[in-house]
Amino acid sequence: MATFHFDLVSPEKLAFSGEVDQVDIPGVEGDFGVLAGHAPVVAAVRPGILTVTNGGTHQKIIVLGGLAEVSEKGLTVLADVATSLEELDRAKFAETISEMEAKLAEKEGSELDHAIERLDHYKNIQHQLSTTAMH
Numbered sequence: 001m002a003t004f005h006f007d008l009v010s011p012e013k014l015a016f017s018g019e020v021d022q023v024d025i026p027g028v029e030g031d032f033g034v035l036a037g038h039a040p041v042v043a044a045v046r047p048g049i050l051t052v053t054n055g056g057t058h059q060k061i062i063v064l065g066g067l068a069e070v071s072e073k074g075l076t077v078l079a080d081v082a083t084s085l086e087e088l089d090r091a092k093f094a095e096t097i098s099e100m101e102a103k104l105a106e107k108e109g110s111e112l113d114h115a116i117e118r119l120d121h122y123k124n125i126q127h128q129l130s131t132t133a134m135h
Contacts, residue, residue: 002036005074006052008061008082015061015082022053023075025068026121034068034075041070045077047121049128060085062125090129097122 001021008016024033026048045066052059066079100119107115 003054004034004036004038006034007074007076008050008052008063008079009076010066010079010082013082015079015084016052016059018054020052020054023077024051024053025077026050026063027068034070038070038075040072041068043068045079047118047125049125050077050079050082062088085129088129093122093126093129097126 003019003021006016006018006020006023007014022033022035024031025043026046028044028046031048032043045063045068047064048062050061050063052061062081062083062085063077063079064081066077068075068077097119100115100122104112104115104119
């Protein structure tokens with residue numbers, strides 16, 4: 001399988017850089033996979049789990065929004081937050097979800113819609129983390 005260069009960057013660190021076979025990205029308009037030779041595209045990234053495939057191994061990284069750009073140079077994801085499953089403090093993540101739920105009552109209109117959508121994404125990540133395939 002042909003490989004391509006992938007960089008995953010967050011404000012805190014360069015979370016990943018190297019040659020890969022495939023990257024599956026949680027996009028705002030739907031999840032999408034990138035392989036070598038993918039057409040150029042810029043897409044918004046929603047909170048979710050990004051999967052890097054290389055040589056038959058899969059590395060899962062939690063991203064909490066950002067932008068993905070595919071170009072002739074490869075793929076770059078500029079993530080608001082990027083955390084490997086090993087680095088994630090699951091108790092703190094659950095606490096964040098509880099705080100988000102508590103703040104819903106303070107919101108209204110489109111702000112409430114956005115907060116519910118973001119909460120749903122976080123809960124989906126938490127659900128995926130609790131399945132045996134993610135451990």
